[in-house]
Amino acid sequence: MHLARFPRVRLFPTPTPLEKLTNLTRHLGGPEIWIKRDDCTVVATGGNKVRKLEFLVGEALAQGADHLVTQGAVQSNHVRQTAAVAAKFGLKCTALLEHRIDTNDRDYLASGNVLLDRLFDATLEYRPGGTDMQAAIEAKADELRVAGAKPYVIPGGGSNRVGALGYVGCAQELMQQADEMGLKIDLVVHATGSAGTQAGLVVGLEGVNSGVRVLGIGVRAPKDRQEANVHKLAEATAEYCGLRGGIARSAVEANCNYVGDGYGIPTPGMAEAVTMLARLEGVLLDPVYSGKGMAGLIDLIRKGEIGKDQTVVFLHTGGAVGLYGYQGYFDTQLAG
Ligand SMILES: *Cc1c(COP(=O)(O)O)cnc(C)c1O
Secondary structure, three states, X not given: OOHHHOOXXXXXXXXXXXXXXXXXXXXXXXXXXXXXXOOOOOHHHOOOHHHHXXXXXXXXXXXXXXXXXXXXXXXXXXXXXXXXXXXXXXXXXXXXXXXXXXXXXXXXXXXXXXXXXXXXXXXXXXXXXXXXXXHHHHHHXXXXXXXXXXXXXXXXXXXXHHHHHHHHHHHHHHHHHHHHHOOOOOEEEEEEOOOHHHHHHHHHHHHOOOOOEEEXXXXXXXXXXXXXXXXXXXXXXXXXXXXXXXXXXXXXXXXXXXXXXXXXXXXXXXXXXXXXXXXXXXXXXXXXXXHHHHHHHHHHHHOOOOOOOOEEEEEEOOOHHHHHHHHHHHHHHHHO
């Protein structure tokens, strides 16, 4: 796969660090745990959407767009990263925020990512929970077109075949790092939501026949739906980058046992994972994605479902800014 075929803007220096989590490895008694620091993608405190935005904004600029339109939950990391990149390229940004969680909490509604969206001067509009958000951004783009703008629509999470190219690139980058370090990787674990990260990783790792297994820890949908979403996008991405033969359904694996009561709703496992990584490694996870992803990894290790002889890479997808949207929850946890 030759990513230079696609329009792209460069947003951060590569590779992102690949580091051993020595204290966590010791604490859990193996397997060897490494972390790929995609929370260090520079723009607006970083995160996985920056890799996708390199290709999405590359295409937007190639099409002469002057306005990015996207959507997410109120505390969307994707919206924050999109708003920042729009500012950098002199594009306008309109984001529709879905009240996906039923809450009046002021920190959730105004701090964390929302504060940064406003600093980046995104135009924010709110929609009730359960809205068809893809249809809503298409309608918003039509409205902007009628008013004379040239909008470029970015789906939720930046997850289409263009955005997923960012994680095809991440897979290539990770394999090169591992080869240079002489590190044999068995498994990559990460939080999976809108599916673009996992789809891109699977395509990139299958495309070089790496033999590395990818496990997505779900944060919203049940397993069947999550795996179907990832597989569909992986097939589309593989075709788009010219990988022949398709993607085996068996290459797409999600574990959705760590969602808890729903998207964005804290779980005890998440709180433990966030606290553990902060105290053992000085690493900040987030309450909605990477905290639940790490909670899954920790639990699967404790249950022996990930063997002690394995070498695991946890892909840190960012999101720590979201901690400020959950101030009250963590106040209670830390007092207890
Ligand atoms: C969006 C996001 C994810 C999930 O990535 P998808 O490509 O949407 O599956 C994981 N972690 C964080 C912090 C995110 O913001």
